[in-house]
Structures are given as C-alpha cells and as structure tokens.
Amino acid sequence: MAEDTVPVFDTLAVIGPGLIGSSVLRRAQAEGNLARKIIAVDKSPDVCARVAELGIADEVTTDAAAAAAQADCVMLCVPVGAMGAVAAQVVPAMKPGAVLTDVGSTKVSVIEAISPSLRADVPYVPTHPMAGTEFSGPDAGLADLFENRWCLITPLDCTTAEALEKVRTLWERCGARLREMTPAHHDRVCAIVSHLPHLLAFTICGTADDLASETRSEVLDFAASGFRDFTRIAASDPIMWRDIFLSNREALLEMLGRFMEDAQAMARAIRWEDSDYIVDRIERGRAIRKSLIENKQA
C-alpha cells in the first residue's frame, strides 16, 4: 500500500460533530486515509440523529467515554468553554498511547482547562484550523473547508514527536497548511485577526438597530453591500463566541484598546479635517486588504 493511503489513525473519535467536527468527518470519508473507523459523539441526541442520517460516521453515540475507549485519536470539536469538562469525561477512558487533540479557537485557556485531566500516557496536541463560516451544526460542514487554509498548532511539553507528526499528517490530508507557535502568541494573533472583527461585527449590528428604534426609521432596510459584507460574521453562533471572548479576555481587550486608539485618531482627523491623515489611513487599509486577496489567490 502506498504510504499516503495508510490511514493516520485506526479509530478516530470526533467529539462535537458541528461545523468543524463534521467537516473533518466529511473529509475523512472523502479521503479514506485519515482513519479506518470514525466515531462521532455529541451530547445532543438530535445532532447524533442528524449525523447518522447524513451517513458521515461509522458509528454515532452520545457516550463520549465509550467512544474514547475505542479510539486511537480523540478530537475535541466542542465550544471552548466545554473543552475542560469533555476532556475530564474522555481522557480517563482513553487507551495508553492514544492521542488527544482539540480544534478550539483559543489556546491558553483551553490548554489550562484540559491540563488537569491529562495523563502521562496520553499525548495532547492542541490545534486550531483557521477556517470556518458563520454557520454551525452538522449540516454546515464541508469536506474542503480546510483546503489551503492555515492550521495553527501549539505543541506542549506533553506533545510527543510521534503524536505531533500524526496530527500534522491528519491536517495535511485535510488540505491545510501548518504553522507551529506558542499558545500565547496564537491567542494574540487570533485576537486581532478573528476575535476583534467578530466583536465589531456583533456590536455594529446592535448600534444600527438602536439607531433605528431611536429614530423610528428603517435604517437596516437600507443596509447595502458594505454593511452586509462587514457583518456576515455577526450571524455566528452566540455560545461559541461568548466562550471565545471570555476565554481570550486579556488579548482581546488589549487589541480592542489598540483599535479604539486608532479609531479615535481617525475621529480626530475627521474633526480637524486632516485630509492627509485620512487618505494615508485609507490607502494603508486598502493596500492591506488587496494583499490579503492576492495571497488567497496565490
């Protein structure tokens, strides 16, 4: 058998087959080389029933410990606020040498929450695929969600080289590009490129709606593509984003503070009609946005 047709793991248990978990399941099914057997676990019987209906796992159960006992890799895909409790449920049941991994959007607090449950014979590999949409649940998953997207990995002392290599291979087979960094660096980077934009999008929707009630006018009816493009991500899941904001509190508040200073500087330039400053900031933003699009196409 050619090396890349050999499954990375014999049995993979995906806990929380929502947008991210079900995307991994779909990819595993499409490629056939992530795991020989795939088990999906969710606390919600409705989610389990839907995953079974979609036919994207070999086995579906609400019993996380029973699934973990069979698995060579357990991947936690639940909201970051649930990671600690789920790890406490599954780690004691895992086979010696089986790999624990998670896909949480924050890393320092997820690692802190999972750490008390860790065992010396269960290597842990924290990861974060930088891909997603504003939709949630098992119907939202896509087999190509991770194609050409970054997957950030934050190895720890308890991450063995062998476990790291297997998890790296799993994400490569999902189509992702990999980058390793420390958990603290990860959280600062994600605070500015992901968490702050979500905070701004949720907030501006509320501000516009308040204005509509104040003026008893149909402000939001006139929201054209600018407002719509800017706020796509405001349709995202409230529990997921509550958990992310609270668990990356320090870095997020630091980035919000920096943003507010820069926004204040723009407000001052507008007040004093400082055209040069305004044009300079717009040109800078425009160049950055263009380079993002060019990088995506490269």
Ligand SMILES: NC(=O)c1ccc[n+]([C@@H]2O[C@H](COP(=O)([O-])OP(=O)(O)OC[C@H]3O[C@@H](n4cnc5c(N)ncnc54)[C@H](O)[C@@H]3O)[C@@H](O)[C@H]2O)c1
């Ligand atoms: N949505 C994104 O864009 C994105 C991107 C990268 C990483 N992440 C991270 O991936 C994780 C999952 O996000 P998602 O968007 O797939 O969420 P989702 O809401 O689509 O799915 C989460 C699933 O976890 C289940 N769940 C919750 N608590 C559970 C528990 N205690 N035991 C078992 N199942 C439980 C829910 O029922 C749900 O089916 C989060 O940690 C999130 O931060 C999300």
Ligand SMILES: O=C(O)C(=O)C[C@]1(C(=O)O)C=C[C@@H](O)C=C1
């Ligand atoms: O594209 C989106 O809708 C996303 O919100 C994806 C997104 C992001 O902010 O880029 C959201 C959370 C993640 O942890 C990673 C990716």
